[in-house]
């Protein structure tokens with residue numbers, strides 16, 4: 001009788017686990033699966049918008065080095081899972097991290113140490129629209145590898161917003177991919193011809209899947225590429241003074257992407273302090 005009772009208890013315990021614990025464990029497993037494995041240098045985004053780099057280039061290094069905890073908050077636009085935002089928090093900076101993809105922001109929030117959380121504000125929104133920042137808020141703003149997903153009208157509007165959100169004397173730090181990445185080399189002749197002819201938006205690629213089918217899973221249906229001339233013009237038009245804008249090489253990129261040292265463009269621009 002005692003054995004039967006013991007057996008019934010075991011069965012009811014298994015039944016309880018199945019009913020109550022399984023959905024919980026399944027949702028945990030799903031949550032883990034949605035964050036793709038780290039391949040060492042880059043983690044794919046969850047919304048087909050390229051990947052997040054796990055190392056610093058000269059522009060992101062300058063952004064962190066030049067930001068000072070005593071000079072107000074910084075903004076990381078298109079932060080993805082927040083690698084650079086986390087480094088800024090380590091440096092005691094007050095950080096606003098913005099991304100269009102809520103699952104990226106959820107990972108950042110979950111992985112932020114408790115003692116950093118009070119200096120982190122997260123925003124899920126499409127930049128530059130619907131982003132409710134006051135004028136003259138940030139000492140510095142980083143927009144790393146986001147303008148590739150915005151057409152020229154959105155980029156022009158974004159440069160103006162960035163200008164408004166920065167404190168006088170504040171800087172915007174930008175990186176963007178150029179058409180000289182190996183995947184897009186078939187597009188370079190069009191980019192160069194369109195630029196030479198003065199066509200609007202020479203870097204706009206409306207069918208990236210046709211040009212680079214193997215990269216299709218990682219990109220949306222529209223991409224926009226820049227060189228230093230096309231990128232800097234948006235910031236000049238918005239009122240910025242260009243400190244530097246040049247090609248940057250990406251020795252860390254996979255062989256399939258590297259080309260001739262012009263893989264990306266880096267820009268640092270200052271909002272002039274008119275009171276000085």
Ligand SMILES: C[S@@+](CC[C@H](N)C(=O)[O-])C[C@H]1O[C@@H](n2cnc3c(N)ncnc32)[C@H](O)[C@@H]1O
Pocket residue numbers: 045047049050051052053054077078079080081098099100101104125126127128143144145146149150
């Ligand atoms: C290529 S990843 C770059 C991530 C990180 N900044 C880096 O350089 O490693 C682009 C990120 O920008 C975000 N993004 C793209 N367009 C955006 C927009 N209009 N507003 C906010 N986030 C955007 C994507 O969700 C993605 O996380």
